[in-house]
Amino acid sequence: MKTGTLTLIPTPLSEVGELEPVAFKTLLEAATNDAENSVFVIEDLKPGRRRWLGFKLPRETIESFVQYNEHTAAEAAKDLLSKLQQGKNVFLMSDGGLPAFYDPGVELVNLCHQNKIRVTSTPFFNSISLSIALSGFSHRKFWFEGFLPIEATERQASIKNIMNLKTTSILMDTPYRLKRVLEEFQAAWGSSKKKLFVAMDLNTETEELRRGTPKELLDVINDFKREFVVIVSE
Incomplete structure (x- = not known):
């Protein structure tokens, strides 16, 4: 059904x-x-x-x-x-x-x-608020990381910080970096119990919302070149 x-x-x-x-x-x-x-x-x-x-x-x-x-x-x-x-x-x-x-x-x-x-x-009108609402994650407190740094060492530090936070975190990056972002989280994931939520192409015909681990998302997302917001939560 x-x-x-x-x-x-x-x-x-x-x-x-x-x-x-x-x-x-x-x-x-x-x-x-x-x-x-x-x-x-x-x-x-x-x-x-x-x-x-x-x-x-x-x-x-x-x-x-x-x-x-x-x-x-x-x-x-x-x-x-x-x-x-x-x-x-x-x-x-x-x-x-x-x-x-x-x-x-x-x-x-x-x-x-x-x-x-x-x-x-x-x-x-606001992709951040809408992504949080659509994620279903608890967000009584949340950290807005904004766009990840371009330089590799700084990006790794930002992702490590997000992984260590106990609150829900929101981040963004340019459309062509979605796959890279997921791969970077996969590299830092370890045995984490967190989940990712990716909101792609919000309010369009190609809108796609996914929750899971970085590996699960890499396996199911077919088109990585799109506008996106990533939310990380326990």
């Missing part, structure tokens, strides 16, 4: 803000033409319904909303995972901003990765 997809839907911070056009189109299509196969998840019922109606999305949909927050996440995540495994598509929204970025949605994203469920997002 084909599994469903978890889609993060970033929403305006202000209740009077307009929903991003692709997000609006995605939700409208799901609510009108694929309602039986779609599950809409919000943080809190009252503000979620108010926002939905403010976006001018179908009123009848608000009766089927699933509430997902710090109080309901433990049970709701299991139920949503089951629906995804049955082929339902789940659309996750917060009360404002990027879902799964420093909120309970991270638990659902993590479950999806663990169970080979596809995760994606409608457009978001």
Whole structure:
């Protein structure tokens, strides 16, 4: 059976803000033409319904909303995972901003990765925040390494530092260096229990999200010349 997809839907911070056009189109299509196969998840019922109606999305949909927050996440995540495994598509929204970025949605994203469920997002303007949200990794604290140095010795030192950190780390490099980055982490990996998450070509038709060890990623990624963000976590 084909599994469903978890889609993060970033929403305006202000209740009077307009929903991003692709997000609006995605939700409208799901609510009108694929309602039986779609599950809409919000943080809190009252503000979620108010926002939905403010976006001018179908009123009848608000009766089927699933509430997902710090109080309901433990049970709701299991139920949503089951629906995804049955082929339902789940659309996750917060009360404002990027879902799964420093909120309970991270638990659902993590479950999806663990169970080979596809995760994606409608457009978001910041690749770092979006990559963190899509990774499913814990990020109560994180270190932003930025672009790795060009010089080999400095690169090795940066990677060694990242491997020694207890917090989640985020790094970037130029598109043609993705394979080199993974190979450098493989050389420094040893018996580490950490995992890598690579977000490639975010918000494009060729978007690809992968989690695993450096060797596992080197084995499954076919195209290494692409925009990417790498996240390293326990």
